[in-house]
Amino acid sequence: MVRNINEITLDYYDEVRYLLSSELRLKILRLLLESDMTLDDIKKYISKQDTNILRTLKELQDLNLVETRDKTYMLTSTGYLASRNIMNVLDNWRIVTKYYRCFNYHSFKKFPIEYARYAFVLDESERITATEEDYDKTRRLYREKIKDATNLKIVLPIYSKQYFSYIMEVLKNNDAKLQLVTSRNIYDAIKNSTFWDDFKELKKKGNIRLWVSEKDIHEIYLTLTDTYSAISFFYQDETFDDATFFWEKEFKAKTMLEHLFQTYKHRKSIKEII
């Protein structure tokens, strides 16, 4: 986990600078990610002079990112991984620009720095907020979306009786399984709540697996069901923002949201409670 930006700062950023400051290099890497190509294939997408394209290809070959066989250009293994990671960063760039308000207004102080690479998951989501006429809008929708789940994965940073009752309802009605990541103070609140007997029972039955951090380190309310997903954040003053990002059944970033959940589970400061 990266806690401080000083851990990842370097004296030079020559590699990023070299690849990212040229539109042509980026475009060629992107094209070769699609398939191996000859110069003629490349020219179908890029209207630059041959000499320009050939020079850029030569530069990428010198870096061992591209290789050539029978006049066909292809990515090497490092070229392939570099291109995919560059495209991920560009995708994050686009999403952070698109949702800049969300990022500027919410608190990410307790987020490990490397989660910045997951910014793109917000794409394809729909942000739902409560309105003056309909204060319960997001909660009602949350309840609706998780209602049919048989598998739930949740990072829980708040103890809200209302939200928690929805979760318990699903577990009991559907005999659903829950993987829960939370912090000690929230776990204590559950213990002192009216849900505790049911919770204990479900955990004993194997329906609930629980991971707890000693410190209050979670600034994200992340819910994954078999189909739908939801995320909410905290404001800068560390109060919970009820506005929720929802994802529909099929979306591109689903696997990545799963990964985000897994990275919470596998953080060193978090232990499974058996």
Place this chain on the structure above:
Amino acid sequence: MYYNIFQRYIKSIQVVFEINSIEEDFNIIEEFEEEIKLYVNSDIRLEIMTSLFNSPSTLKLLHKSTGINYTSISSNIAKLESNNIVKKEKDYYYMRRQAAIKLVNLLLLEHNLLFLYDFENFLNNHQVKNDNIEILSLLPYMKNVDLLQANNINPDLAVETIQENMLSKGSVKAIAPMLQPNFEEVLEYILTHKSDFEVITAKNLSEYIISRVKDNLNDETLKCKRLNILQANSDPIKVSLVVSHNKVVMGLERREGNLNKSCVLVSHEELPVAWAYNFFKEYGCEEKITTLEDIVSESDGLSDGE
């Protein structure tokens, strides 16, 4: 009629969108090229940004902490301010959050590239391409990665490293394109200890492992908490991987198409370990899973019938 035209219009957009994902990416490249240059093209700006990322600061304080001359700081910070990367409140400059996230993405990408260049001799002689595995586009921040190479002093180094990690405590996940030389020992260890082991193998191998588990079932010694045997998702890259809570060991297939049994990448760091758990998750097919309980109940059923 208008409705029909509208429908056709929507359809045409969708089709174009699908075919032109290259074009879409080209648009992103074109749209953000100038902004990215603003971040990466100046060491001074990068230093100012990382400094402000840590804490808001005044021009004077920045001058003191970075040692960069005053005029250069003020001209660069004016550029950052006019491009919404920093904002000024009273005399203090703050890094905007959205800019901070972009900056971190670039710094982590630099580390990714350095890792790839460090290991290019190994990587470029091996296969890694697989468009179905999304986590390949999200390499972790890696430091302290070692390439262990078997040699004539220890020809089994890689195999031993893999096996040792298989016997670790806690949750262990493995992708096994072939059986370990000491497979029987490993299996016995797993079954007789409080292990939590999941393995992905090819279909024929998983059938063999299941039959060997059956032969080894013995109520007195069975202590294993979890043993799952999964099949790989269709057409995966061929890797061997073992990840335990504090170590990841990974071997790759040579370009010629055979698994390199004498060379593995090893890391003890938290982020590569978490990444490897995710890699395992994407690699396996959860629908094609055989659990220890399945095997036990099947063999119970057989002995009841006798």
